[in-house]
Amino acid sequence: MMSVRWLLRIARPEVWRLVAAAVLGSLALGCSIGLMATSGWLISRAAQQPPVLYLTVAIVAVRAFGIGRGALRYAERLVGHDAAFRVLARTRVQAWIDLDRAAPAGLGKLRSGDVLANLVGDVEAVQDLLVRAVLPIAVAVITGTATVVLLGALLPAAGLVLLIGLLVAGLAAPAITLSVAGRAERRLAPARAALTDPVHELLTGAADLIAYGAAGPALDRIAGHDRKLTSLARRSAAGAGVGAAVGATALALTVVGELLVGVQAVRAGQLPGVQLAVLALTPLAAFELTNSLPAAAQHLVRGLRAVDRLRALEELPQPSVAWGNKDVIGHTLKIAGADARWPGASHPTLQDISLRLDPGRRIAVVGESGAGKSTLIATLAGFLATEQGLVTYGGRPLTELDENAFRRQVVVCAQDDHLFDTTIRNNLLVGRPDATDAELMSALHQARLGAWVDRQPRGLDTTVGERADQLSGGERQRLALARALLADPAVLLLDEPTAHLDEPTAAELTRDILAATRGRATLLVTHRLADLDDLDEVIVLTHGKVQRRGHPADVLQPTPTN
C-alpha cells in the first residue's frame, strides 16, 4: 500500500495524461467489441430484409468502429508512453534526491556496483509498471464494465454470464499464472544459481583451467548442473500456459452460456431474435481485454516490488552534518575531542580524536585497516556528523557553514573515487567546471599524468572507459588526484590513494603526491609507512584512538616496509 501511495505521489503531475491514455485505450478496445456486436446485429437484421435505410446507422457504426480501433490504439500508446517517460524521469530525480541526502556515509551497501545496477533497473521498471500493467488493467476494467452493462441491458442474464466469464478470465487466470510462475521460479532459482557459479569460474579462470588441462572436467561439471536445470525447467513446463488455458476455457463456456440463455430468451419472447448474434459474438471480442491481463499481473507484481525498493530509499540514514548557511572565514580545519559512529554501528569508530590542520601543514594518518582512518576523513569532510566533540573550519562549526562554501575549500580524494565513463577532460571538470585546458594540463602535470595525456592521440578527449577500465590503477589514482588539485582547495583530504597499487607504483605515487601537495594543508591517510619523513606530523590510529603522534622521525621507527 505504501508503495502504491509513493507511486501516486510521483505520478500525480502526469495523472491526466495517464487517464487520457486509459480512456483512449478503452475506446480502442470498445471499438473491437462494438464492431463484433454491431456486425452481429447488422447481419441478423439484414437477414429479415428490411429497407436498407433501417440499416444505415449500423453500417456507419460498423465502419466507424473499423477505423477507430487502429487510430485510438495508436493515440493511446503515444500518450501512455509519454506519461510513462515523464514519470520515469521524475522517479530518477526522486531516487537521486534520496540518495544524495544519504550520500556518501549513509549509503551502506548501495555503494556496490551490482546493487546500484539493480536500483537503476528498479527505476526503469516504473515505466513497464505503467505501460504494461496499470494501463492494461485500467482499460480492462473500464471496457469490461461497459460491455457487461450494455449486454445486461439487452438481457440481464446475458450480462451476468459475461460478468462471471470475465471475472474468471480476468482474475483467476492471472492469479494462476502468477502462482505457477512463482512456484516455477522458486524451483528454478537455486538450480540457476548453482549453474552460474561454475560458469563464472570457467570464464574468469579459463587460462588457468586450460593450462592445467582442467577445462574439460570443469565443462563436465557445468553440464551436470545444466542437466539438472534443464530437467527442472522441463518439469515446470506443464504449468506454463495453465492460466491462459483457464482464460480460454472461460471464454468457451461464456459463449456457450450466452447461447443457452439467449436461445431460451428468444423462445420465451424476452429477447428479439436479431439480438441473439450480439449475445454470442460479443464475448468472442470481449475476451481480447483479458488476454493481456496475465502478463499485466506479472508486470504489476514485479513493478510494485521495484517501487517498494525505491520507496525504501527515503528511509536511508542521513548521517552527514546538518549544514548551516554562513560563509567561510578562515582556513584551519580542526577536530576536537570527537567521537564518530557509522549508521547502525554498535560502537563509535572514532573516540576522542583531536587534530588541527593549519594552512600549509601536512599530516599523515596511519594505522591498520579498521583503525578508523577513513572514518576520520568522513568526519572532517562533514559526511559523518560527530557524536561528541566538534569539527570546525576557520573557527566556525561545520553546522553553521554553508555546505557549498565549505566544499570549495575542503576536498576529499578517496580511494574509491569514481571516474566517470567519459573523457579525461570531463572527469577533470568535475573538480572545477570553468577550468581552461591549460589549467587542466597543469593539474595533470602536477599529478604526473601530463606526459601520459600528451602521448594519447586524443589528449584530453581520451575516454577512460567504464569504471576507468582503460587506465591502469596508478593512472586512475593520478587522474583523481589531478581532479582534486584542479579544484585548488585550501585543504586536501587524501584517503589511501595507494591502496590498490603494487609496491613500486605505490612508492612512486606517494612521492609524487608529496611533491604536488607541498604548501597546501593536506591530510594523507595511508597504510604505507615509507616516504613520510617530509611531513609535519604523523598520527598513528589504533582502534579509533590516537596511539602515537608527533614528528615523522620520532613516530616512525625505522622498520622494514612490507
Place this chain on the structure above:
Amino acid sequence: MPAIDPRLLRYARTTRVFLTLSVLIGVGQAVVILTQAWLLASIITDAFLHGAGLSDLSGRLTLLTITLVTRALLAWVAEVTAHHCSAAVKSELRMRLLHKVVQLGPRWLTGERSGELTTLATRGIDALDDYFSRYLPQLVLVCFVPLVVAGRMFAADWLSASIVVVTLPLIPAFMILVGLTTKQLTARQWAALQLLAHHFLDVLAGLGTLKAFGRSRAQLGTIERLADKQRKATLSSLRIAFLSSLVLELLATLSVALVAVSVGLRLVDGRLDLQTALLVLILAPEAYLPLRLLGAHYHASAEGLGAAEQVFSVLDHDVPDQGTASVRADRTIELDQVVVAGNDREGAALDGLSLTIPAGKVTGILGPSGCGKSTLLAVLLGFIRPDSGQVVVNGIDLATVELAGWRSQIAWMSQDPVLFAGTVFENIRLGRPYADDLAVRRAGQAARVDVPLEKVIGERGNGLSSGQRRRIALARALLLDAPLLLLDEPTEGVDPETEQDLLGTLPAAFAGRTVVLVTHRTALLSLCDQVVELAPAEVAA
C-alpha cells in the same frame, strides 16, 4: 519482421522438433477454428430464423463446447511444448557456447568478455523462452491459418474472401515498409535509452565523488534535462515505430467491418443466406489474429533473438587451426624473431624477440611492466600465436604442435592466478586431480603455503591475501611435476621473510626442469642460470 535464423536450426537441433510439433498443433487449431465458426453460425441461424429450442440444438451445443475447450487445450499444449523445447534449446546453446569459448582460449576471452558471457550463458539465454513460447508458434500459425481461413471463406462467399485476400498481404508489406524506415531509427533510440540508463548508473556510482566536490545538487538539473531530451527524441521515433501496429490494426478491423457491411447489404437483397454471412463474419477476424499476435509478441521475441544472436556471433568465430605434431617440452626452446602486435587494451607486445631457453636451466626474464613478459609466457603456452617469427622446440615449430598435449607438459603460474571455490587441496590438485595427499602436502610445503590445506576458500580465492593466493598457485604448478615451468612474478605480494624461505626451497623444485621465471625481484635472480632483460615496448599509439 525476422524469419527464423537458420543458425538456430543448425546449432540447436531441438528447434526442428519444435517446429514440427508447432505445425501439427497449428493444423489442429485451424480445424478447430473452422468447426467453431460453422457451429456458431448454424446454431444462431436455427435459433433465430427457424425457432429452434435448446433441445433441438443440444447436439451442436455440446459439440461447440468440446470444440472451444479443445481450442483452449491446444493453446496450452502449444505453450507446454514451447517451454519444453526452449529448455532443451537453451541447454544446447549454453553448452555449445561454453565449449566454443574454451576452444577460443584465454587470449580471446578478456576480462570484459568473461563477465558478459557469464550473463549471456546463464540469464541472457533465458530471453529465448519468450521467443519460443510466443513468437515461433505464432510465426508457424501465420504461415497457414490465414490461408485455411481464407480458403473456407472463399468456398462460402468469394466476395468476402477477396476482401481478406487483398488486405492480408498488405499488412506484412506495410509492416516491412514501416519496419525498414524505422529499424535504424528505433535501434538508435533504444541504444540512446540504454546509454541514458548507463549514464544514470555511472553518475549514481559517482554520487559520493560529486558530493565531495559539492556538485551533486547541480547534477540533478543535468539528469532532468537529459531525461526530457531523451523523452522527446524517443517519442518522435515511437510516433513512426507505432505506425506499423497502426497499419496492422487498421487493416485488420477495417476489413472485418467491410466484410460485415458487404454481407449485410447482400443479405438485404437476398443474395446470401444468414448462416453463410455469420460464418464469414466469425471467420474474418480469425484470418488476422495470428498476424496481430505476432506483432504483439514481436518485442518479446526481439530480446530472445538478440541473445541468440550474441551466442551465434561467438559460435561463428573460427577457432585457429591447431597442429597435430607432438613434441617433448624437456628440450631447448628457441624463439626466432617473434612478433606479437599489442592490442590497445593490454598494450604488451613483442617486437622481434629472439631468445634461447636452454633445457634444464632457469631463465630469468626482467623488464619494466608492459614490456611483454607475460605475453612471452602466453606465447610459450600457445595462448597467443606469434604474428610473425616462430617458436621452435626440438626443431618443431610450435604452431604445428597439438596444444593440449604440449600444455600437459607445462606448469604455469600466471601473474594473476585464479583460485576456484573449494578446498586448498582441490586447488593445488587442479592439474593432477588424483595426486595423493602426501604429494600435495609436499608441494604446499615447497611453495610455503601457510593456509591449512583443508581450508575452504571462496570464489576467486576470496578470504586470502594476494601472497597466499600466489603461494597456492605456486604449489599447484610445482605439484604438476612438468618438465617446463613458467612462473610469472611468483613472489609478488609475498613478505621478505617468506621470499627468503622460497629461495631455499625453489632450487630443489627447479632441479632438472626448464624454468622461465618472470620477476622484477632482484632476490630471485640468484636462482637463474641466465637473465634476459626485455626492453620496454613502444606504447602503441
